[in-house]
Structure formats: structure tokens, C-alpha cells
Amino acid sequence: MNSIVMNKLKSNFDIYLEHEIPKDITITDLLNEEKCLSFLQKYMSELKAPNLTVAASMLSKRYAFLVVSSTLYSMVEFNGVLNLPIKVCALTKEHKLCIQAGMYKWVEVNTLEREEWRKKVLRDLFSTHIMPILSILKKISGVPSSILWENVAIRINSVYRKTLVEELEPIKIKRLNSDFNFLKNASGDLFKLKENPIKHYLKIGEELKLNPSRKTCCLYYKLEKHVDGISYCGNCPIKSRQTKARNECNERDKNKC
Template structure:
């Protein structure tokens, strides 16, 4: 396994589309180690702070929306770099810091800072083994323990949190990557996606069973607006904080109406 850096245009893409930043560039902005999410007292404090800021009705709703945002800022850029650039970000939770905004114009969790920018890349003929290490670092060592703590503190089923991550995963591979890729990268996109949603061993995700497989269907359904979409199996509770009780496009509640 080789260590390198992202090219300037690659890093700019992750900053622009996934709100990644170099931690040292955020020195004037209040940041918090992402590892605080594994500390029960600190994580509970963040949940209560966010609950008040969002006028959320409960910690359960807050935890779901926090998980959606956390997945966007961690899962999306890590998998994008892995598949599109063939480069592995250091996705260990200790490498991240959270930028918590209280401005109405920004999401509550507005950016993610990275301390170590070095990336790994696979040796010739060893990409599958390298991919497993990238996925384990992201999911088993980061996402899964965060989900367990949120589930405990907010009394929310982990299935909801995992589907929040699954939604990001499906959109990333089925929409963004497929639209942007050409040539041999198309094959890599489809191979990585199939592995992630069907074939990867549960241990890579820090779970006893595959956390994404239950939410994946070969054919997207048609939701209430008559547009193709993969309808969720669980509700993320966004409608409980949205204006005028708005729903996500793939919300199972909206599509039963």
C-alpha cells in the first residue's frame, strides 16, 4: 500500500461537493473532535444543543438528522475518493473534527475537518484487500460505534441510522458517480457498489449482519411525485422539523399517502 496526497483538483472537488476541509484551515472556527460522539456525556450534550437549535421534538429525531449529516460528511467523500480516484482517505474517527454552526443559513453540522490528508492507494493486483481496509476504517471503526452511541443515547433503532447512510451511498453510486464517470471507472463504480450493498462481509461494517443489504432493491420504485426513486423502509423523521411538515422524496410516509 502506497501513501500519497490527493491532487489539487481532487481535494477541491471534495471541499466543494462534500464540505471537507483541512483541519488547520479551520483554526478561527470552533471545532470539536469527532471522537466526542463516542463519549456519552459529550455526545448527549451535542444532541441536546442540536435539539434546541433545530426546535426538534426529541433526541430521537435529532439523532437521526445528525446521522444523516454525519454520513454525508464522512461516507460520501471517503467512498467517492475510493472509487473515483482510487485513493483511500484516513476515515478513522480520530482524524475528523466537527464544525458546529449555529447560523440559520448553515446546517448545524456544517463542515468536517481532516487532520491527516495523506491517502493510501492500492498496490497492483491488491485492490480488493486495500478496499477492505478503507471500508473497515470508515464503517467498523467510525460509523458503527457512532451509530451505537447515538442509538443508546437517543433510543433510536440502528436500522434508521444505517438507512440514513444507505441513502447517501445509493445516491452517490447511482446518480453522481454514474453521471460523472467514463471508461474503466464505470466498471469500478459498479464493482464497488455491488460489493458494498451485497457482498462485503458484515465485519467490515462492524455489524453481525450486512447493514445495507436490507435497504437495497434492484429496481427503484416510483414515489408520490411519479419520479423513479428508491423508497426508504424507515423514516428519518425529517418531516418533524421541516416547515409545513415537508417530506423527503423517498419518505415511506409520504409515499403511502
């Protein structure tokens, strides 16, 4: 992996090597129930979240950005990925991703073998990395799986949407659409589940315009303060209703003049 790729991942997705930034908790430790509870309690305090459910939802949004968004972006932009098994990953105090130098691997693909390569990359990503994280967060906090998986899906929608806006190269747009359709139509086996948990939440292009709002709520509105690296979802139904109410109120005030 060259320095250009690493710098992109650092600037766009807060991914650092271990000698660049100190770690706070390894992801292996996060999968331990006692350590996960302790971390979530601390995270809840930092966020000023009212309970562990909200804290777990926020953590899943942040982690999906760090690991899922960066992987899918790399697949489109570089036709390669930073292989990130759980054992090489850690979170910093600033909730950035810290990876062990020498333990990660950059894997590129031969174009003729891309479909098989993609299936393996995404199965490793979701079934052996993301699935265990979401499972422990649900177990410790009680947050519904539907919220956690839609948190993952909105990160996917976001990175693809932004890439489509910025990208001009036809080959990369073709990769993006192919990867999106694969994820949308993947079987549950890709996630180590009976059914695909994100297919109903994945939306880009016209589908997103016609039906922009989330189906579940990530609970961000329950936080007492704005948090760096986490914000209202771009398709937040609560924020959308607030904006609509404000506009209607402004329109009524205008008509009174």
C-alpha cells in the same frame, strides 16, 4: 493528495482542513456519553427537533454524507481515499467536517491489489469509524439501529446514483458497480456485526426504480424547519404518499371541470 482532489471534497462534501474552518466538537469527544448528550441537546435546539431521537437521526444522515459518501465517491472517482480515523475528525458549528492537517493520509491503490485494498478501507470506515458513532447515537437517543443504518445506505445509494448519471468513463462505472456489489454482499464482519446492516437498503439502477421507497423513516418530517445539509430523502415514503395524494386530488378537481 493534490489540490484538485481536496477542492472536490470541499465543494462536494463539505470537508475542510482545520486551518480553514474552526471546529465545534471533535468526534472523539462525541463518543463520550456526557459530551454526546450535550451536543445532541444543542443540535436538537438548532434543528427545532421535537426530541433527541429525531436529532440523532438527522446527525447520522449528515455524518454519513460527510464521511461515507465522500469515501465511496473518492474510491470510484480517484481510485484512492482520504484516510479519516476518528481521532483526526471534528464537526464545525455549520456541521461540516474539519480534519487535522498532517494527521490524515491520502491512500491510492495499485489496480492489481484493489479488492484487498477496498476490503481494508471499508472495514476501517464502517467497523472503526461509523459503527462507534451510530452506537453512541443509539445509546443516547434511543433511535433504532435500522433507521441509523438506512440513513447510511441512502447516502450510499445517492452518491452512486448521481455518479452513474454524470460519469462517462467505463473504468469508473466498472469500479462503482464492483464496489456496490461488494457492499451489498459483504459479511457482517465488515461492520463488526453478525450481519450486514445495509444490504437490504442498498439499491441502484433497476432495483431502485422498482422499489424506490425507504423501509424505515428518518423522521425528517418532524422538524419544524428546513435544515441546510439535510432534507427529505429522495426515496422518502411519506413525501411519496403526499405527492401521490396531491396528484390524485388535482386529477379529481380536473375531472369536476
